[in-house]
Amino acid sequence: MNDNLKWVELKATLQFVEEKILRITEINGWVSTKELHEQVKYLLRDRHNILNQMFQLHINEDEIERFLEVNNHLLKLSQEMFVEHRKMVEFLTVNFFEGVTPGSSVEVESCLDVDEGCTPYLFKEDADYGSDFGKMADAIAWTEDLEIRTCSTHLGEQAESDHLDDGTTWAEGCLDLPQLKDTVVCYAVHDLCTHKNYSIPDLLRIDTFTIRHNIGTNHTRMI
Numbered sequence: 001m002n003d004n005l006k007w008v009e010l011k012a013t014l015q016f017v018e019e020k021i022l023r024i025t026e027i028n029g030w031v032s033t034k035e036l037h038e039q040v041k042y043l044l045r046d047r048h049n050i051l052n053q054m055f056q057l058h059i060n061e062d063e064i065e066r067f068l069e070v071n072n073h074l075l076k077l078s079q080e081m082f083v084e085h086r087k088m089v090e091f092l093t094v095n096f097f098e099g100v101t102p103g104s105s106v107e108v109e110s111c112l113d114v115d116e117g118c119t120p121y122l123f124k125e126d127a128d129y130g131s132d133f134g135k136m137a138d139a140i141a142w143t144e145d146l147e148i149r150t151c152s153t154h155l156g157e158q159a160e161s162d163h164l165d166d167g168t169t170w171a172e173g174c175l176d177l178p179q180l181k182d183t184v185v186c187y188a189v190h191d192l193c194t195h196k197n198y199s200i201p202d203l204l205r206i207d208t209f210t211i212r213h214n215i216g217t218n219h220t221r222m223i
Contacts, residue, residue: 006172007057011130014050017043018132021139031142041143044197047136052174062123064179066204074188074209075111078149078165081211085110086159087152088213093155104156105218108209112149112188118143118208133205144196148188148209172202184191 017114021043030036042163055063070177089108164170171180192198198206 002149006104007054010050010054010057014047014054017047017050017131020134021047022135024033025135025139025142030121035116037143038141041197044136044140046145047131048197048199048202051129051131051201052088052193055174055200056177058125059177059179062125062163063201063204066123066212067180068123068183070203070206071183071186071189074135074148075186077209077211078162078186078188079132081112081149082151082160082162084213085153086161088215089153089155089159092215107152107154107218109150109152109214109216111147111214113210113212114141114146114148114192114206115208115210118206120205121207122205129201131201133202136204137202140197140202144198148191164197 021040024030024036024040024043026031027036030040064072085108088110092106092108110172120137126133140149151162153159164187167184169184170175170187171183171185172190173194175193177184189203192202192203192206
């Protein structure tokens with residue numbers, strides 16, 4: 001890999017970009033400073049593109065195996081989220097809880113998120129890329145919406161169903177690779193790698209995802 005000129009150039013550029021990101025993120029209050037926040041997000045987009053190019057040069061059996069593991073896990077979690085959401089809506093519809101009157105508006109929201117506090121999954125070849133995946137995961141978490149899949153239902157309505165994972169692959173953009181041609185890429189992976197600044201190597205190093213459910217109520221009173 002070190003003999004590949006393209007790889008060497010990409011690695012050098014990647015490390016240059018990450019150094020600029022780290023310099024900004026060491027400034028107190030950078031997250032709440034719009035200009036600095038936008039600079040980091042712009043640099044993370046560059047990093048995203050560089051790492052996806054590197055992945056195409058580096059891709060090996062371990063990375064494919066890990067991709068399939070993460071893809072299957074996210075598909076399963078997406079399915080679980082919708083099942084749990086429907087059961088919660090059905091339960092609350094029958095069992096209005098104390099303090100909520102029939103005139104109240106009750107909404108159930110369910111989300112599948114990246115766990116921002118997770119420890120990155122490690123590969124023995126991590127040094128090949130030369131990325132500080134742990135610190136970059138923190139930078140991404142500060143600049144991205146960590147929600148991957150969401151659904152919400154007001155009581156009295158039919159619970160939302162998963163119409164995105166219908167068996168059709170979401171292998172678009174950087175995910176459109178020959179090595180994945182027989183893989184049905186789930187929507188959650190597509191969201192992370194095409195709508196957010198998680199490159200495929202970043203995706204493979206995310207080790208924890210969470211499902212959360214929120215119940216919100218609104219009650220209006222007539223004069």
